[in-house]
Amino acid sequence: MNFTVLTYAERADFTLELIAAASSMGSSVHVVALALDEADAAKFSVGGAHVVLRVAAHREVTGPADAAAVLAAAVKQLQPNAVLIDSSRNGVEAAARLAQRLGAPCATGCLSVAFGSAGGVLIERRCYGGGFVARQALSGSPVVIAVQPHRYEPLAIGKPCEVRELVVDLGAQEVRTLSVRRVEHGSRQIEKAEAIVAVGRGLRGPEDLRMVQALAGRLDAEVAGSRPVTDDLRWLPGDVKVGLSGHTVKPKLYVACGISGQIEHIVGMRAARTVVAINKDPAAPIHAEADYSIVGDLYQVLPALTALLSR
């Protein structure tokens, strides 16, 4: 059976992942990738897409409302079986808006996506704070899926495919951006970090972060925080939050200090290669999610580790 899948992401690297995801959905999938400019169109045309649609509009495509308009226009033209969007915050909003407009089912935060034997789309996604994985079957035409980043490896570079223009009427901009403040410093770095030292409520005060940073320095690690420390206590900025509502990280080494191990946090660091936990509560759930756990006082263990590593 031949399927057509449309892909869209704000970032080119995510579109390349979506192209790979779309290709993997079945044995005979026709992949159409949306590109916002010529440079991206060129990348996607050798990245495994069968057709690239380069968007032409009277103004720049900015934000999820515009993305939904672009996607609606492309869906009208192509009548795809599925639409894949990246599960970034903007991607989730665009996906939900598109789905509502089309009367289509939508699943976000998807870990995997495939066409089922009955023609529907099968997905896996985390639920209940990340402690469980749900498998769902979606039926409709199309089905809208937002796929988590870094689940699919971009395909090897191939022969260029056709690039066509897609004219889109974006309409007026309802939500206007006044200014943008980059927070790349924290956020990009913890996503790429090979080592992370994360801190939770076991820390007594923000002045004690120095002790955590000292260890992080020795390990060449980034400092991150659990949700209570970033959202409630505000000792660390939100962009270094690790957890379901924050970042999913996959470092080689993850050291969780004074973190109890709520499911919401675990899901963000589950992919780490080696997990170390330091928590003085022997019953804390974090111990079950660690390779090595020290049941002890982080105020004594962290300085001891730092001292040993500085030699």
Next chain:
Amino acid sequence: MPDPLFVVCFKMCVDVAVLRPHPDTGEPDLARAPLRISDFDERAIEEAVRLREKHGGRVVGVSAVTSDPPRELLLKALAMGLDAVRLVTIAPSDHPGSAAAALAEAIHALGEPALILCGEGSVDGYNGQTGPRLAELLVMPCVTYAGRIEIGCGQLEADRMLEDRAEAVTCALPAVVTVGGEINTPRLPSVLQLMAAGRKPVETVCGVATATGVVTLDVTAPSTSRKRIRIDGAQPAEAAISLLHYLARDGEVAV
């Protein structure tokens, strides 16, 4: 904008922090976990109450429910500052958009809201779809993942907290806004507020037919394969040495 109407959509769902896999099936043991107001929805309630404190008006909570919710949760929502609650009954559904249509109809019946707030996603499903779907249904601008909200002169200004940037945005009211962890810390209602909550109105209305097209096949707990090696931390210096030996053996650190 005299007497603004703020509407907060909130969900009462299982407390995921205490939800555990059933020992026999590995499926979520829902029967043994209590319900609570979804975390980010609590922050939406808090934000709406703060906006009323600043601008006057009323805050009405709306919630799509599949059965009678526990009274203490309704009282808590009211005690946090809601003036009234409207419950909309819907059939149980796996479709993440099923609540939006019912909520939109209930909101239509309330009058002309200035602002509709909800959490960025519920803690049980974290689909993040209800807010944007509501905006489409109500034909309003949508601002998701707001870390700061200000209103005035028929306009909304907010910071959208995205992965690698914070965008300051503006749009006309009425609008739908979703909020996350950064926006505020929800207040703990006092005993007096809890007692007064019992006198506030709670209405129940029937919702529209639920959307179809999503079926959950199964829900299981993924297996973790951590080594779970425990190091006694009673002697911190020795514990540190043990840990570093393990990490060096694994090639994680160079000592």
